[in-house]
Amino acid sequence: MGTDAFENLRLELRRGSLILAVLAELRQEQYGYTLRKALGQHGLAIDEGTLYPLLRRLETQGLLQSQWREEDKRNKRFYQLSPEGIQILEQLSAEWHAINSSLDQIL
Amino acid sequence: MEILDRYLNFIRLLLPRAKQQDIIAELSEDLRGQMADQEAELGRPLNQAEIEAVLKRCGHPLMVAARYQSQQALIGVPFYPLYIFALKLVQWVLFPLLLVVGVAVALFRVHPFLNMAGAIGDAIASALYMVGLITVIFIVLERLQVKLSFLDDWKPSELPKLPVVPDQKLIPRSDSIGGFIGCAAFLSWWTGILHIPQTPKLEFLNPIPADFFWPVLALFAAEMALHAVNLFLPWWTRRRAAVRVLFDVCALALSVALMRVWPWFAFTLQGVSPDKLAQVEQIVNLTLYLCVLGTGLGYGIRLLQDMRRALGKAPFANPLVSWFGGAQSR
Numbered sequence: 001m002g003t004d005a006f007e008n009l010r011l012e013l014r015r016g017s018l019i020l021a022v023l024a025e026l027r028q029e030q031y032g033y034t035l036r037k038a039l040g041q042h043g044l045a046i047d048e049g050t051l052y053p054l055l056r057r058l059e060t061q062g063l064l065q066s067q068w069r070e071e072d073k074r075n076k077r078f079y080q081l082s083p084e085g086i087q088i089l090e091q092l093s094a095e096w097h098a099i100n101s102s103l104d105q106i107l
Numbered sequence: 108m109e110i111l112d113r114y115l116n117f118i119r120l121l122l123p124r125a126k127q128q129d130i131i132a133e134l135s136e137d138l139r140g141q142m143a144d145q146e147a148e149l150g151r152p153l154n155q156a157e158i159e160a161v162l163k164r165c166g167h168p169l170m171v172a173a174r175y176q177s178q179q180a181l182i183g184v185p186f187y188p189l190y191i192f193a194l195k196l197v198q199w200v201l202f203p204l205l206l207v208v209g210v211a212v213a214l215f216r217v218h219p220f221l222n223m224a225g226a227i228g229d230a231i232a233s234a235l236y237m238v239g240l241i242t243v244i245f246i247v248l249e250r251l252q253v254k255l256s257f258l259d260d261w262k263p264s265e266l267p268k269l270p271v272v273p274d275q276k277l278i279p280r281s282d283s284i285g286g287f288i289g290c291a292a293f294l295s296w297w298t299g300i301l302h303i304p305q306t307p308k309l310e311f312l313n314p315i316p317a318d319f320f321w322p323v324l325a326l327f328a329a330e331m332a333l334h335a336v337n338l339f340l341p342w343w344t345r346r347r348a349a350v351r352v353l354f355d356v357c358a359l360a361l362s363v364a365l366m367r368v369w370p371w372f373a374f375t376l377q378g379v380s381p382d383k384l385a386q387v388e389q390i391v392n393l394t395l396y397l398c399v400l401g402t403g404l405g406y407g408i409r410l411l412q413d414m415r416r417a418l419g420k421a422p423f424a425n426p427l428v429s430w431f432g433g434a435q436s437r
Contacts, residue, residue: 032133033140048137049166052130053174068132074140077133 018046020096022054023081023089026064031076055079063088110155111138114162121172130175138165182245185255190245197237203284203338205230210288214295272342275421283338290331297323315371319361326357348416355410362403369396 021044025035032052039046058064063085068077081089115135119127141161142153153161165171173179182190209226216222295301297320333351365371370392376384412422 031136033137036137047165048134049171049174052133052137056130056175074136075132076136077129 014044017096018044018050019054019058020089020092022046022051022058023063023085023092026079026081026085027089029078029080031071031078033076035079058085110158110162111135111142114165114168117168118172121168122175126175134165134171138162178250180249182242182249185258186245186249189255190241193241193245194238197234197241199280200339201237202230202234203280205233206284207287207291207335210291214291214300219295219301270342276343276416278337278341278343280338280341283334283341287331287334287338290327290334294324294327294331297327315365316368319365322357322361326354326361330354343416345417345419348413351413352410352417355406355413358406359403359410362399362406365399366396366403371395 018039021039021042022035025038030038032048032055036046036048036051055064055066059066059079063082064079065082066077066079068075070076115131115138118134119131122130138161142158145157145161146153206227209230210223213219213222213226292301333347333354336347370388372388372392372395374384374388374391376387379387415422
């Protein structure tokens with residue numbers, strides 16, 4: 001029960017942070033698999049079933065732009081922040097730092 | 108890669124047609140990338156178990172496809188509390204109303220038992236239809252993303268003044284519904300509307316004196332009315348408790364008066380010896396006497412509880428006492 005509660009809260013805590021991490025990683029153009037690997041290397045592993053729907057949502061919201069391109073003889077979809085996404089990322093980063101410093105004081 | 112294709116095809120079937128190609132191509136690219144990386148690491152092609160492990164980690168096709176759906180909940184946050192409120196209205200207002208009206212109408216029909224069963228069935232079916240209709244309406248509202256302006260445009264000072272009812276004053280609705288149905292059933296038997304089939308050879312020689320007919324009828328009709336009021340205003344007020352004190356006193360007096368004219372029944376039963384008949388009479392009369400005694404005791408305890416409520420005090424918390432005197436909290 002305690003483990004379940006922890007797992008649910010952990011997932012909830014991660015959800016918002018992952019969006020910020022994805023946006024930050026996509027300041028440079030990347031395709032899904034390399035993005036997943038990059039996030040995993042930073043300790044923010046994300047499964048494909050979560051990442052791709054998230055990328056789609058962010059693209060629908062106009063924060064990302066994407067294009068299909070061939071690389072290494074395989075068709076891949078490359079994502080990058082849109083101009084609006086860059087602005088939002090800046091705002092979210094400021095918000096994140098504010099929350100972080102508040103939490104540091106509280107914790 | 109037959110397993111991979113099978114996996115992707117399963118997901119494809121569950122996706123919106125317009126997005127199928129795009130999503131599957133992207134997912135396929137990711138999974139193939141993972142497998143290629145593993146193969147490079149191992150220096151050999153992946154076997155079936157290793158491919159399955161990659162797919163299992165990705166998730167069941169149903170779960171993967173579900174994450175791509177734009178609507179994740181049938182009824183979302185702004186509508187859900189309203190939906191639950193509408194269902195509660197069906198549960199506590201519409202269904203009891205249909206039940207009471209249906210049963211009351213059935214009692215005056217030629218075959219009350221049959222009609223009553225039909226009325227109960229109709230009430231349940233109507234309530235279920237209403238639940239279905241309400242659900243469909245809310246799903247449509249959710250799909251259309253209807254904006255509920257009153258959730259943004261409201262004033263705390265305009266909220267309705269609802270009474271603050273302490274737990275000990277709440278009347279469980281199940282008590283009111285059960286009480287109402289019980290009184291209705293008893294009254295319909297008492298007045299002869301509901302005819303209980305009797306053994307053909309059994310005959311009552313000494314029925315309960317006719318003097319009791321109207322007082323019992325009046326008492327149970329009044330109890331029924333009180334249960335109906337309690338159903339819609341489910342909390343004790345001092346005035347309502349005082350009214351029930353009056354009922355309790357009448358019921359106690361009737362129980363005592365009834366016990367004073369005991370024994371109540373004598374039988375003639377063809378083909379049974381007088382000794383046996385006397386034994387049956389004794390058993391029946393004694394059992395009924397104990398029933399009336401128990402009822403009288405119950406009314407005595409209820410009187411005690413109702414007097415405390417009428418005086419503005421909390422009723423006794425003892426579970427046995429509160430069972431007889433009406434449960435004191437939900």
